[in-house]
Amino acid sequence: MYRLFLLLATAATLTAHEYWIDASGSLQRGHLGADASEHMHKDEAVKQYPSERYCRQSGAVDEVKGVFGVSERVGTACDTMMVILHLGDYAKTPYGIVAASEANPAMVLKSWESIESVKRLNQLSDFAPLGKGFELSFSRDPSGLEAGDKMRLLATYDGAPKAGAVVAYEGRVVGTTDDAGRINVRIRHAGLQLVRATLRQPLTNAPVAERLYNATLNLEVK
Amino acid sequence: MKKVLGGSLLACAAAWGHHGVPSISLTGVDGPGAPLETTSSSTLPEGSFLGYLKLDHAKYKTYTSARDGEMDRTDYWLYGLGYGATPYLSAYVFMPYYTKALDDSTMVSGFHDVNFQVVLGLVYDEGFKLARKNESLDDMEDWHFTIFANGTLPTGNSERKDAGGALIDPGMQTGFGEPSLMVGASMTKWFGNAFTFVGDCSYNTFFEHTYDDGTKLRFGDEYRVNGAVTARVYEVPKSRLRVDASLEANYLYLGRDEEDGVGAEATGGSILYTTPSLRLTYKTISAAMGVKLPTATDLNEEDLQQGSEGKERYRFIFTFSTLF
Numbered sequence: 001m002y003r004l005f006l007l008l009a010t011a012a013t014l015t016a017h018e019y020w021i022d023a024s025g026s027l028q029r030g031h032l033g034a035d036a037s038e039h040m041h042k043d044e045a046v047k048q049y050p051s052e053r054y055c056r057q058s059g060a061v062d063e064v065k066g067v068f069g070v071s072e073r074v075g076t077a078c079d080t081m082m083v084i085l086h087l088g089d090y091a092k093t094p095y096g097i098v099a100a101s102e103a104n105p106a107m108v109l110k111s112w113e114s115i116e117s118v119k120r121l122n123q124l125s126d127f128a129p130l131g132k133g134f135e136l137s138f139s140r141d142p143s144g145l146e147a148g149d150k151m152r153l154l155a156t157y158d159g160a161p162k163a164g165a166v167v168a169y170e171g172r173v174v175g176t177t178d179d180a181g182r183i184n185v186r187i188r189h190a191g192l193q194l195v196r197a198t199l200r201q202p203l204t205n206a207p208v209a210e211r212l213y214n215a216t217l218n219l220e221v222k
Numbered sequence: 223m224k225k226v227l228g229g230s231l232l233a234c235a236a237a238w239g240h241h242g243v244p245s246i247s248l249t250g251v252d253g254p255g256a257p258l259e260t261t262s263s264s265t266l267p268e269g270s271f272l273g274y275l276k277l278d279h280a281k282y283k284t285y286t287s288a289r290d291g292e293m294d295r296t297d298y299w300l301y302g303l304g305y306g307a308t309p310y311l312s313a314y315v316f317m318p319y320y321t322k323a324l325d326d327s328t329m330v331s332g333f334h335d336v337n338f339q340v341v342l343g344l345v346y347d348e349g350f351k352l353a354r355k356n357e358s359l360d361d362m363e364d365w366h367f368t369i370f371a372n373g374t375l376p377t378g379n380s381e382r383k384d385a386g387g388a389l390i391d392p393g394m395q396t397g398f399g400e401p402s403l404m405v406g407a408s409m410t411k412w413f414g415n416a417f418t419f420v421g422d423c424s425y426n427t428f429f430e431h432t433y434d435d436g437t438k439l440r441f442g443d444e445y446r447v448n449g450a451v452t453a454r455v456y457e458v459p460k461s462r463l464r465v466d467a468s469l470e471a472n473y474l475y476l477g478r479d480e481e482d483g484v485g486a487e488a489t490g491g492s493i494l495y496t497t498p499s500l501r502l503t504y505k506t507i508s509a510a511m512g513v514k515l516p517t518a519t520d521l522n523e524e525d526l527q528q529g530s531e532g533k534e535r536y537r538f539i540f541t542f543s544t545l546f
Contacts, residue, residue: 150347150360167358175358184347186360 018171019085020194020218021074021120027083029070032170032194049085054130056080061130074118079126082119084133089113089208100208111208112200120218131159136167136197136217139182145221150184153177155197155215165197193219251459251503253362254412254420255452257468258499258512258539261422263366263410265343265353266306271546274302274316279538285528289326293529297321310352314339320396330382332396335374342369363414370424372404381434389435393529398441399431406446416454423447430480442477442490452501463504470497472514474531478522491521493532499539506545513538 019029051068054061055075062075068083075081089100091111100111117133124145127138139154154177155165161181167174169185170193177183177197185195194216201211256262266272278298285292297320304314318334343353346365354361378397382390406424413419423446430440449471456465471494478490499512514537521527 169360172359174360176356178354178356183356183358184361185358186363 018194018196019070019116019118019214019216020192021081021083021118022192023220025073025075025078025081025120027068027070027072027074027118032192049087051086052084052132054080054082054132056126056130074120079123080119080121080130082117082130082132082135084115084117087114087116091208110210112210112212113203113206113208114212114214116214116216118216118218124219129154129156129159131156133158134162134165134197134199134213134215136195136215142219145187147187147190147221150186151193151195153183153185153195153217155181155183155199157199157213162199165199167195167197170194187221190221193217193221251454251457251462251464252359254366254410254418255454255466255468256418256501256508256510257420257450257452257470257497258501258510258541259472259495259497259514260420260448260450260468260470261368261370261406261408261424262418262420263343263368263408265310265341265368266304266312267545268306268309268355270306272302272304272306272314272543273546274300274304274314274543275541276300276302277538277540279540281535281537282529283533283535284325285525291328292325294323294325296323309355310343312341312343314341322394330390330394330396332379332382334378334396335398335402336377337372337374339370339372344368359414362412366410368408370404370406370408374398374402376400376431380431389433389437392431392433392437392439392441398428399433400429402426402428402441418452420450420452421448438482439486440480442479444477445475447473450497461504463502466501466503468497468499468501468512470499471495472497476531488523488526489530491519491524491527491530491532493521494518495537497539507542508544509540509542511538511540 017029018032019027020032022028048067048069051066053064053068053074055078057078068085074083089111090097091100091103092109093103093107094109115133117135119135121127124143125141127142129135129137134157137154137156139152142151145151153167155162163177163179163181165177167177167183167185174185175183187193197215199213201213203210254262256264276299280296282293282295284294299319300316302314302316304312306312316337316339318337319332320334321329321331323329344367345351345353347361353366376397376399380395380397380399382395384390404424404426406422408420408422411419426444428441430438432438450468452466452468454464455467457463473492473494475492476490479486493516495514496517497512497514499510501508501510516532516534519532521530521532527533
């Protein structure tokens, strides 16, 4: 029952803005398919977040740490590229969602730390996890996948399989990962794929109640 | 002799060897639906139990207006308990309670033979595989199958006698007197939307029993082929509530009974039923009801087979099940 509530609650978050990495390697946020002008809130373009960026090329992983924002380029000439954004601490109050530091503790309904990761596979044969934070990968080589096929996905945290992650395909929740961190998701169309997984980690003795991980996986299907 | 649902005990069980609970996913109410009589291809979640109740109330056409011992009605109650041993293997035990009433107020009631069933679940996903513990909605669109086997043990009373001490008709007994076996298979295809197709087939055979009066009887073999289309017609995802409407075609072929090794008159034939039904599912509780109507019959000696399958005015069927 708790799991159901959690999933329904998570499902709601999956209808919010999405992150993806476009073909040029730039991070985007908004609604896929909408005009670029509709992608971002007016202040989003100038927001910078602590981040780690990874570029895997021929098996070697290059890491860059620093602040990073939407519309910036994650990497170039990478077989796999990923960015992890530390979006900060938030609190839900009767008056809306605010930064946790600005919330009246008596008014906090729930609070969380938000960590967003976005990964793009440019070479589908480079499908293994990067082993960095919470991420979606493939459990087997996805090369040659077409619309109608299933993606055999794997959710991991620092490379270790994670069970119970909620997975959505382009906004529609399709299930949760099994004990081995696996889930199958069907490709519904050619072009850019956007799969998103959410994982919640309760915290103790922390400023917020839980850590909320969202991981997006992008790839192009012919 | 009136063969009144001689073998339907097994059929009743098989007909819901699918536990009758649509696959309400954690994300709401998506997933395949389950019809009333046709066996859908579900297994029970590993480690979970299923409680089940079914009522099959049949009202028969009478050939005369006199109270002359024609079959009037039957009420078959089925109580069941299932257990998901693994994601792909479920086991059930059923205890049926039958009431059979003639139009002259003669009535027979009692527990029938205990019934055991095992169900093996399969799925086709790049080849046949055992049913999975965890399925995404996209996995649920794969073709699903079950293979099931039932067996009854003669725990019911097959030697009931009337007030005069004469053995009552074997078709009125509340036991077969011998074990019986059924094997079958089902397939289910959910189309990823409101619609689900379900089909099944089964074969049911009986062993010869010698009654106290020396009569030897073997009920005829039975073959069933069922097909159903189920549509989700109402849903409240937040409440995990859904309503499904189903339309089924249920074909039954009854072999001729054998009495002392000779084919018995007024037994056997084939019937096609049409069964519209509704199913309400709320979380892990499911209730369904429908009416099973004989729409085409070809009985061997129709004029003599009052009270047999195919000669019902209607059958009203109600089921209730819950996972826990």
